Amino acid sequence: MGEAAARGRKSIGAKRNPESADAIIEAAEGVLREAGYAGFSIEAVARRARAGKPTIYRWWPSKAALLIEVYQRQKHVETPDTGNVEDDLAGFLRNLFAHWRDTPSGNIYRSLIAEAQSDETAAAALAEYSKGRRSHTRLMIERAKARGEVAADVDAGIVADLIASYAWRHLLSNRLGEDEAAIRAAVRYVVRGIAPAP
Numbered sequence: 001m002g003e004a005a006a007r008g009r010k011s012i013g014a015k016r017n018p019e020s021a022d023a024i025i026e027a028a029e030g031v032l033r034e035a036g037y038a039g040f041s042i043e044a045v046a047r048r049a050r051a052g053k054p055t056i057y058r059w060w061p062s063k064a065a066l067l068i069e070v071y072q073r074q075k076h077v078e079t080p081d082t083g084n085v086e087d088d089l090a091g092f093l094r095n096l097f098a099h100w101r102d103t104p105s106g107n108i109y110r111s112l113i114a115e116a117q118s119d120e121t122a123a124a125a126l127a128e129y130s131k132g133r134r135s136h137t138r139l140m141i142e143r144a145k146a147r148g149e150v151a152a153d154v155d156a157g158i159v160a161d162l163i164a165s166y167a168w169r170h171l172l173s174n175r176l177g178e179d180e181a182a183i184r185a186a187v188r189y190v191v192r193g194i195a196p197a198p
Contacts, residue, residue, distance in 0.1 A: 037111035064122030085144035
């Protein structure tokens with residue numbers, strides 16, 4: 001094998017070339033935008049990016065890993081810190097719904113959830129990503145605990161799951177135009193419970 005060939009193989013190693021990685025991510029965004037989840041494949045991304053499938057798989061071990069990176073690149077959702085837990089959670093949901101509705105990220109995340117239904121690798125990647133995202137909601141609850149708004153024994157992770165479940169239901173049923181009053185009612189039920197006042 002010639003020296004040039006050996007160098008050529010080395011150039012597509014595990015270490016990413018940022019320019020090539022950006023081109024692949026942009027190609028993935030383009031495929032999703034034009035063909036949707038049904039038309040999204042590593043082959044389609046490789047063709048569009050003029051990259052080899054082995055390179056893509058070396059940097060992203062699964063279709064889900066590439067989808068998550070595309071999603072993360074687009075996701076910029078403010079996590080409010082207003083000093084009031086209900087305002088924080090309602091503001092977070094409002095920002096998240098707007099982001100999913102007004103950018104391609106809602107479709108990408110729906111695609112990820114769909115992929116996770118039939119692919120264990122995708123399910124594991126989504127669970128790992130979601131665990132990190134839950135930490136933002138947990139932080140809002142922990143701040144509220146420190147202010148005395150939330151009982152000290154409340155499991156912030158369970159509250160984060162309840163908020164995420166509400167958000168996911170709206171994403172999957174394409175009801176991202178929920179009005180402020182409905183969002184605030186859901187948050188109020190989570191924060192205050194549904195038992196009648198004593």
